[in-house]
Amino acid sequence: MTGLFKVSSVEETWELAAKLAQELKPGDVICLEGDLGAGKTTFTQGLCAALKLPGRVTSPTFCIVQEHLGVDRSLVHMDLYRLDNWQDVISVGWEDFLDRGDIIVVEWPERAPELIPQDARHIIFRHMVGEEERTVEFK
Ligand SMILES: Nc1ncnc2c1ncn2[C@@H]1O[C@H](COP(=O)(O)OP(=O)(O)OP(=O)(O)O)[C@@H](O)[C@H]1O
Numbered sequence: 001m002t003g004l005f006k007v008s009s010v011e012e013t014w015e016l017a018a019k020l021a022q023e024l025k026p027g028d029v030i031c032l033e034g035d036l037g038a039g040k041t042t043f044t045q046g047l048c049a050a051l052k053l054p055g056r057v058t059s060p061t062f063c064i065v066q067e068h069l070g071v072d073r074s075l076v077h078m079d080l081y082r083l084d085n086w087q088d089v090i091s092v093g094w095e096d097f098l099d100r101g102d103i104i105v106v107e108w109p110e111r112a113p114e115l116i117p118q119d120a121r122h123i124i125f126r127h128m129v130g131e132e133e134r135t136v137e138f139k
């Protein structure tokens, strides 16, 4: 999936996430880029819903990783915003997630560029202040 999409509601963001969910494979790493409140966590909620994975998708304050474990596939949601040191991602099990073939979704990947594989997908969220419309760009 590539291109720029307009989303004017949470529902439309979820619909877009459901489309991406259809083409995800085990081991895919998806980087969600964009400012605070741009819609990254909302998109992740849509992905987990489409993949029928359990657990609430939230913006974790103290933990940087949440695992949504399903029967035949799992999604690991990371929010690196508060990361001080990229090595911390190793200590929460980054390499295990990769080895396990989980789908890994990373908010604020720019906090740990050392970790992001070359073939990761990049999705950019934009929300202009005072405007209803948001855009989601699949690179
Ligand atoms: N397409 C949309 N239309 C309307 N509201 C939206 C849309 N996407 C997200 N929102 C709302 O914007 C708020 C912030 O969204 P969200 O938490 O997904 O942002 P985020 O990019 O994860 O931010 P952060 O960097 O702080 O984690 C939420 O209240 C959400 O409901």
Ligand SMILES: [Mg+2]
Pocket (backbone or CB within 6 Å): 040, 041, 042, 059, 079, 107
């Ligand atoms: Mg978020």
